[in-house]
Amino acid sequence: MDTMRERFAAIVSRLLDEDPRLAVVLAEIGKDGFADAARAHPDRVINVGIREQLLVGVGGGLALTGMRPILHTFASFLIERPFEQIKLDFGHQGMGGVLVSAAGSYDWPAGGYTHMAPGDVALLDTLDGWTVHVPGHPDEAETLLRDAAAAGDDSVYVRLSAHANSAPRDIAPGRFxxxxxxxxxxxxxxxxxxxxxxxxxxxxxxxxxxxxxxxxxxxxxxxxxxxxxxxxxxxxxxxxxxxxxxxxxxxxxxxxxxxxxxxxxxxxxxxxxxxxxxxxxxxxxxxxxxxxxxxxxxxxxxxxxxxxxxxxxxxxxxxx
The missing domain is CATH 3.40.50.920 (Rossmann fold)
Structure with a gap:
């Protein structure tokens, strides 16, 4: 079985072929999964390097131009470190985008506490209007990612994890x-x-x-x-x-x-x-x-x- 992150790279790479409004912004982490997509769409796969505040700023700027940005890195670097940029560049500006994280609360324990973000969802709860998806299987991640990419101008957080259930369920976005x-x-x-x-x-x-x-x-x-x-x-x-x-x-x-x-x-x-x-x-x-x-x-x-x-x-x- 592939991982949620592997499914994310594969699905979003295909979505880039289908929807010219989509753009992917990376901060070094995850770039290998988008190597083919970057060659096919060099203007819509952007790697800003290890600059997480810039990652969010670029995503917010793309949203201001009418694009649907998809931002990806570890949760601690996507939500916690650039939180002010999320609050201002998306929330204050009234812009939407898709934030897709990895590592979560404990996915890479050997990475230490710098790579753990157990408070990410609670932190987003301080902002208005965010949809938060937490898939439990790569198939569910695909369903929720497709829904997020097509969600107009909404603000969506998709929390991917290396920890997964043994089998997918027949989920519907937004419902228990x-x-x-x-x-x-x-x-x-x-x-x-x-x-x-x-x-x-x-x-x-x-x-x-x-x-x-x-x-x-x-x-x-x-x-x-x-x-x-x-x-x-x-x-x-x-x-x-x-x-x-x-x-x-x-x-x-x-x-x-x-x-x-x-x-x-x-x-x-x-x-x-x-x-x-x-x-x-x-x-x-x-x-x-x-x-x-x-x-x-x-x-x-x-x-x-x-x-x-x-x-x-x-x-x-x-x-x-």
């Missing part, structure tokens, strides 16, 4: 997918956390929602899943009417497992269920820094995101 149904609570698994979550809740009577788009937050599907004991009709095709579950007396228990800063989406869950009793537990990367690095699986275990740790934390929360 109901993977299984139960009556003992709702667990939302974001992107590459799905396999670990499913292993963790085996035998537990819970609904599992799969989120590959986390902003905007799919309020309708969550409300339907928490109504009447996580009732029927949830999922991408039948999320129920807006307002489902309003006024019910039963409390809803919701756990959200995210591959970035723990608690990033707790506010979104609280807003969704503001009119009914509920409890929410946010699991993800804690604020403490791990200073010993190994494999991705070792890093997941160290952060409490392996199946055994997740089961203990989810089951304990639901028992309370």
């Amino acid at each position: 997918l109901t993977v299984r149904e139960g009556r003992g609570g709702v667990v939302i698994a974001v992107g590459p956390m799905l396999d670990n979550v499913l292993a963790a809740v085996e035998g537990l009577d819970v609904t599992v929602l799969y989120a590959t788009t986390v902003r905007p937050f799919d309020e309708r599907t969550l409300r339907a899943a928490t109504a009447a004991g996580a009732g029927a009709g949830t999922g991408a095709a039948g999320a129920g009417a807006a307002g489902t579950g309003a006024g019910t007396g039963a409390a809803a228990d919701v756990v959200i497992v995210e591959p970035y800063l723990a608690g990033t989406s707790i506010g979104a869950v609280n807003d969704t269920l503001a009119d009914r009793p509920h409890r929410v537990l946010g699991l993800g990367i804690p604020r403490r820094e791990l200073r010993r690095y190994g494999t991705i699986d070792e890093h997941l275990a160290g952060q409490g995101l392996d199946p055994a740790s997740l089961r203990e934390r989810i089951a304990g929360f639901l028992r309370r």
Whole structure:
């Protein structure tokens, strides 16, 4: 199976052939994947070198001319380092573009904390109007990248990861997918956390929602899943009417497992269920820094995101 980054380079290279409005801006990282595309479209594949602020500035400038820029580098260099440029060159100017990251929270542990960005989605939450996709498989990344490239002038962040689920799901951009149904609570698994979550809740009577788009937050599907004991009709095709579950007396228990800063989406869950009793537990990367690095699986275990740790934390929360 190819990786999400390999799929990204292949798909966007083909999209450059099809859509003259698209342009790719790189900051050295990922340039080899676009070598053929750069020869075919030298005016629309731009490598600014290791200058991340310039990466965003050039992307914003292309957007001002009517282009649809796609910017790519590691998440720590794409979101955190040039955040002021994102805020001004895209947000303040009212421009849109596609930011595609790699490395995420812990994809390359040996690279150290300089190459980790567990706070990237939380940081983008301080800005208005960003769509955030978190695919859990290369096939899903392709679906979400095609959607982002064709999204008019919207601002879109696509968070790619070396950590992936074993199989793709039939996702729809912007919607949560109901993977299984139960009556003992709702667990939302974001992107590459799905396999670990499913292993963790085996035998537990819970609904599992799969989120590959986390902003905007799919309020309708969550409300339907928490109504009447996580009732029927949830999922991408039948999320129920807006307002489902309003006024019910039963409390809803919701756990959200995210591959970035723990608690990033707790506010979104609280807003969704503001009119009914509920409890929410946010699991993800804690604020403490791990200073010993190994494999991705070792890093997941160290952060409490392996199946055994997740089961203990989810089951304990639901028992309370």
